[in-house]
Each structure stands twice: as structure tokens, then as C-alpha cells.
Amino acid sequence: MAILLTGAAGFIGSHTAVELLNAGKEIVVADNLSNAEETAVENIRKITGKDFPFYKADIMDENAMDRVFEEQDIQSVIHFAGYKAVGESVEKPIMYYENNLGTTISLLKSMRKFGCSRIIFSSSATVYGDRNPIPYREDMQTGIGITNPYGWTKYMIERILTDAAAADPDLSVVLLRYFNPIGAHESGLIGEKPNGIPNNLMPYITQTAAGIREKLTIFGNDYPTEDGTCERDFIHVVDLAKGHLAACEYADEHKGTEIFNLGTGHPVSVLELVNAFIRANGVDVPYTFGPRREGDLPAYYADATKAKEVLGWEAEKTIEDMCRDSWRWECHCRSLSEE
Ligand code: NAD
Ligand code: UD1
Numbered sequence: 001m002a003i004l005l006t007g008a009a010g011f012i013g014s015h016t017a018v019e020l021l022n023a024g025k026e027i028v029v030a031d032n033l034s035n036a037e038e039t040a041v042e043n044i045r046k047i048t049g050k051d052f053p054f055y056k057a058d059i060m061d062e063n064a065m066d067r068v069f070e071e072q073d074i075q076s077v078i079h080f081a082g083y084k085a086v087g088e089s090v091e092k093p094i095m096y097y098e099n100n101l102g103t104t105i106s107l108l109k110s111m112r113k114f115g116c117s118r119i120i121f122s123s124s125a126t127v128y129g130d131r132n133p134i135p136y137r138e139d140m141q142t143g144i145g146i147t148n149p150y151g152w153t154k155y156m157i158e159r160i161l162t163d164a165a166a167a168d169p170d171l172s173v174v175l176l177r178y179f180n181p182i183g184a185h186e187s188g189l190i191g192e193k194p195n196g197i198p199n200n201l202m203p204y205i206t207q208t209a210a211g212i213r214e215k216l217t218i219f220g221n222d223y224p225t226e227d228g229t230c231e232r233d234f235i236h237v238v239d240l241a242k243g244h245l246a247a248c249e250y251a252d253e254h255k256g257t258e259i260f261n262l263g264t265g266h267p268v269s270v271l272e273l274v275n276a277f278i279r280a281n282g283v284d285v286p287y288t289f290g291p292r293r294e295g296d297l298p299a300y301y302a303d304a305t306k307a308k309e310v311l312g313w314e315a316e317k318t319i320e321d322m323c324r325d326s327w328r329w330e331c332h333c334r335s336l337s338e339e
Pocket of ligand 1 (some may be wrong): 006013034058081083123178180
């Protein structure tokens with residue numbers, strides 16, 4: 001019996017594949033490589049020394065997914081596949097709704113045909129919107145003040161999966177709300193590869209340290225936070241990956257829908273992260289303060305109690321680990337591009 005990972009050539013999926021294989025699980029990977037390279041799949045094999053089937057397939061293609069379920073003995077699915085760039089989703093909303101909702105619906109249909117009844121979904125803290133007090137708890141109301149189509153797709157998919165589980169007493173749905181995943185596997189072989197100029201903070205920091213970007217602009221230093229810069233719940237991607245292992249085990253034992261925040265429960269400011277990166281790696285990151293970025297919240301972080309109590313999972317790695325591992329990955333990418 002295997003776990004199907006959609007989108008596992010990508011950042012979070014590839015790290016989860018490694019943790020599942022290391023824990024002795026069998027996996028099957030499906031990805032259309034729209035935002036990833038096949039080398040990530042090879043590197044998962046290299047890190048773990050284990051093999052698994054890889055399907056280069058579009059999850060929206062129901063026939064292709066039926067073939068995966070026909071050929072493999074799939075007991076549960078972790079659904080990572082989707083588009084994730086907030087700015088792009090504002091420019092191309094239809095593309096985002098089609099891909100993110102379309103992959104989920106085609107998966108649910110194939111799962112039903114083949115009697116697979118467990119699904120774990122990559123949701124985001126963005127569903128908490130802009131009105132909830134911090135830290136965010138799973139029982140807070142979602143969907144108020146979501147500012148972009150990407151965020152709405154996460155909200156809508158949570159709804160679709162919850163409704164599907166309400167209608168089918170056999171279905172197990174686990175919604176994982178990620179906070180800000182950064183870092184990379186300590187081997188330096190897998191990590192996050194942004195397309196073009198990075199929008200997210202950590203890739204911008206590593207590319208600035210590598211000299212690809214001239215300097216980092218910190219968006220706003222007049223927020224009502226301790227040092228005036230925004231605060232986020234940065235979580236090491238390997239810790240996040242381990243949360244999926246715990247979620248799979250939970251889905252094996254429980255029916256219905258359950259929601260878990262995957263965060264550290266501790267806010268760290270943008271400036272603190274930049275300084276931690278400089279300290280941890282002994283490299284310079286030139287930065288300047290600029291105006292606030294539209295749509296940014298001053299501060300948010302997880303209440304991580306539920307995942308600890310129910311799943312027995314909590315984040316273990318430090319900000320220094322996240323900075324060191326992100327930099328090792330950047331250096332690996334640079335060495336490949338210089339070859
Ligand atoms: P990623 O882009 O690195 O990985 C997504 C993978 O899905 C890519 O490999 C891409 O090729 C694949 N994919 C996209 N559409 C597909 C399709 N139709 N068929 C097959 N494969 C397809 O992103 P990530 O950072 O690893 O994120 C994984 C999931 O977690 C996404 O759903 C994302 O929205 C969600 N998430 C990410 C973050 C984050 O900060 N990275 C935060 C919250 C939620
Ligand atoms: C963003 C998305 C969120 C998504 C997440 C994926 C928004 C509003 N939110 O979160 O939905 O799930 O990415 O990781 O887009 N920063 C700088 N300079 C930079 C880049 C970022 O100062 O060059 C700051 C931002 O202002 C923010 C913090 O760093 O305060 C983190 O930014 P980012 O990495 O983009 O993540 P979020 O905006 O928190």
C-alpha cells in the first residue's frame with residue numbers, strides 16, 4: 001500500500017517524499033513538472049537510497065490519474081500540486097482556479113472510483129484572512145479578508161474537501177495550514193527554486209547573499225511590532241515534511257475532516273531573520289528599508305497546540321538551521337549553474 005504524492009517534485013513535496021521514505025513508507029509521485037525539474041525526483045532517490053514510481057502527469061487529467069490508481073495500490077493521497085504565486089494569481093485568476101480546484105476535483109473522482117478514502121491537503125495560513133487575532137487557531141473563522149485568488153483557491157478547496165467528507169462517511173480529510181516554510185534538506189540536494197525574481201523573503205535573501213540581487217528591500221519598518229518589521233512564523237521545511245507523516249498516520253485512524261496548523265508557534269521578524277542569516281552563514285546581505293508591500297499583515301503566527309496534542313508533532317529546528325540549510329541549497333544551485 002502506497003501514499004500518492006501529487007506535486008512532489010516541488011519544494012514541500014520533495015522534502016515530504018524524503019521523510020516518508022526514511023520512515024519506511026512506500027510512495028508514488030505524480031507531477032507535471034510545471035514548476036519543478038525531474039532532477040528533484042532523482043535527488044529524492046539519491047538522498048534516501050530508495051526507489052519509487054514517478055508519473056509525469058497532469059493531475060487535472062482524470063484518465064492519467066485513473067491509470068496511476070489502476071497500476072498502483074494507493075491507500076492515501078497527499079495533494080501538494082497547485083500554483084502558489086500570490087501576485088501571479090491576481091493577474092491570472094482563471095488559471096489559478098482551474099489548476100488548483102481542477103486538480104483537487106479530478107483527484108477526488110479518481111479516488112472514489114478506486115476506493116481510496118484518505119486525502120491530506122496543502123492549505124495555507126492565508127485562509128485566516130486579515131481579521132483574526134494572533135496567534136491563529138484552527139477553530140477561527142476563515143475566508144474574511146482574503147485578498148487574492150491564490151488564497152481563495154485554498155479556502156474553496158478546504159470547503160470542497162469538507163463537503164466531500166460530510167457526504168461520504170468513509171472519507172478522511174486532513175487540512176494542513178502551512179505558515180512560512182523556508183530552509184532545505186541538509187544534503188543541499190533539494191530546496192525551493194523560485195522562477196525569476198523571488199517574491200518570498202528567504203529566496204530573496206539567499207540570492208542577495210549570492211550576489212544575484214544587489215540588495216534586499218525590507219518592506220516596511222514602521223509596523224506596530226517590536227523592531228517595526230513584519231513578523232512571521234517561519235518553519236523549516238523538513239519539520240513541515242514530518243508533519244505530513246503524522247497527518248498520514250492520523251488519517252489512517254480517523255474519518256471525517258480535521259484541520260491542523262503547521263507552524264512553530266513563534267513569531268520572528270523580517271529583520272531578525274536577515275540578521276540570523278548573516279550570523280549563521282558569515283555572509284553579507286546588503287539591505288535597505290522600503291515602503292510597506294500592499295496586502296502584507298503586520299504579524300501572524302500559529303497556535304501550534306493542536307498539532308502537538310493530537311498528532312504528537314512539533315517543529316524542532318531553529319532559525320539558525322533554516323538559515324544554514326537555505327544557504328547550502330543556494331550554494332548547491334550556484335555550483336550547478338556554473339558547471
Ligand atoms: P511548488 O511549486 O514547489 O510545488 C508544487 C508542485 O506541483 C510543482 O512541482 C508543480 O510542478 C506541480 N504541479 C502544479 N500543477 C500541477 C498539475 N496540474 N499537475 C501536476 N503537477 C502540478 O510549491 P510548494 O512550495 O512545494 O507548495 C506545495 C503546496 O503547498 C502548494 O499547494 C502550495 O500552494 C502549498 N503551500 C505552499 C506554501 C509555501 O510557502 N511554499 C505555503 C502554504 C501552502
Ligand atoms: C506569502 C503569501 C502567502 C503564502 C506565502 C507562501 C502574501 C500576502 N502572502 O506570505 O499567502 O502562503 O507567501 O510562502 O503574499 N519581505 C520583504 N522583502 C522581500 C520579500 C518579503 O521585506 O523582498 C517581507 C514581506 O513584507 C513579509 C515577509 O517578508 O513581511 C514574508 O514575506 P513572504 O516570504 O512573501 O511571505 P508572506 O507574505 O508572509
